[in-house]
Amino acid sequence: MTRGTTKIWWAQIQAVIRLEMKKTFFAKRGLWIYLVAALPVFLFMAYAVATSGRQHQSASVARRGEKMLTYQDLMAVKPGMTREEVVAILGKPPVAFHWGENRPLGPGVTANVLREDYHYSDGQNDLFVGLADGKVESINIQNGDNQGQDSIMFAGVFQFFFLRLAIFFGCLGIFMNLFRGEILDRSLHFYFLAPIRREVLMVGKFLAGLLATCAIFVTSELLQTVAFLWHFSPSAREVYLYHNHGLEHAAIYVGVTILACVGYGAFFLVAGMLFRNPILPAAAILIWEAINPFLPGILKQFSVIYYLKSLCPVEIPSPPGTPPILALLISNTDPVSAPVAVVGIVVVALIALYASSLQVRRMEINYTTE
């Protein structure tokens, strides 16, 4: 292979990318991919709007209170305290409701109980105190800026929706159509009539698909991060980004998104050449990825999610009481190191691309059988 040949191949790859990008970005049948990519952005926007609304309400309650409260003040209230003790600590409640309630005491005997709900706030966190006949019966504290919980929520959405569904199906839609779509349109011969190696064409198409999916899903990932940070106060945002690894996590999520596009893209490229109906391979790959935690170690390695999970920066804890089989799906019991994960996913993608290159050489133009 001479330098001149490499130069021509690169020029050809660029020509393929130019043609494919236009088709991929503006194809009507690909509109759903934008929607799938935008769903988590909408989710975090809705969360940010809801959280901002709650923060405004908290601030308003705090302003109306008799005292400037701290989080410690809110935590000082304990069940069994009297109304007077609560008011002594927190002051007169800025928001209070009271009503009468008939409580059954025994068979056919009821007693009228005075119920009261107090709402206090330190401006960020809210305390809801429930009293019955002047004694604290229930306490509910809602934390405002709980970055730890928020980042676990973000990780959950990323791992269980964005990676396993959005990117998975987005790659399916784009990569499977790179060859299959043109066979259905009966226009693949345009490429096959050009003086271009089939493998070079395959690489060009793969890179075009990769650029398109990366552009769509990395943009989505960045917008999710922006939406996720929206409701944080500037100071909390700074703390999260620069002191709590927020920026590092965001960069890792972008990297994982790109690797997911590489891995799933390579899988679906070869699947699109081997199968006429995309539903069967998509279902097979989806099931394979889903049952990955239950597979023997050697088989786990032939999966994309196995490596991606190991790269995700935030471990998602199983909620208490989760059935063991579900907990196995949530937790990453057998993580690999980041370099191994990156190399692993690249190797899996290269194996799939090699299979594609063999298949593309064998492809014939025979539209009538499609």
Place this chain on the structure above:
Amino acid sequence: MSIPVNAPASARIVFEDVSKFYGEILGVNRVNLSIPPGITSLVGPNGSGKTTLMNLMTGLVRPSRGRVEVLGYQTNDPEHLFAILGYSTQFDAFPKGLTGFQFIYSYLRLSGRDAQTAEQMAWRVIERVNLVDAAKRNIAGYSKGMRQRIRLAQALAHDPKVLVLDEPLNGLDPLARSEMIALFRAAAAQGCYVIISSHILHEVDVISDQVILLSNGYVVAEGQIATVRGEIQEHPTQILVRCTRPRELAAKMLEDAHTIEVTIHKDEKGVLLKTRDADGFYLALNQLATNGIDVESIAPADDDVLSVYEYLIGNEEGVR
């Protein structure tokens, strides 16, 4: 137009015992061909294997058996094959959203040419097929004839040594047809290999140097039209003889063992003969002429593709 420096010495398009099956359906069977430069026509009814033969020649399908080589290049090497070959297919589909110019330009960029060269070459070929006015319009809005011409432009764009054209005259108006025929002839005159498939036998007859007759996936005859004729010993030759005493000539000719049929021309000024031995007939005719029958003219009455074609494959679909 030039063959690459490292091109193999072979200067023919060669099919060696080539068969192609689509599952259980026969495409072509046991094809052996060696196609020289010039215009070669593939003639046969629908389903006879013309397009399959072209697709085999261009690597769009692979042979189930045998070997195809184009000027020494393997057909599974598109990088080199399509540097010397242009194929105008019958597939009437184009990449979506492209104008005529973009279609040709993209094709040239795919072959690795830089933007400026590709643009110049694209405009040149668009001009050759008379599509300059429509070049900036989306192909989706083209008429059938315009789509045919833009496909031809794609095949011609990189000045190939081998032109493979599947029904290239379909959908063209008479003026465009004659322009395209002139274009094919010019290419052949420059040493190009022009392979054309067509159902319109009279057009093929006029422009072809060679003809390959196909029927049900088999090559039933190949070569120059006259040679094809010569290869078919059983096929009687029809000869029209204009003479002064047609009835006398007819009687004499019927004495010849090779004469099958003699008909007096309706104007009573000639004889239409069918003979299995044309050479013997011409010798005998010389003798008759010396015996007082004035022969004004002698002309083969059926030395065209149509008659050979009809004889070989019958008056099937596609014969016009």
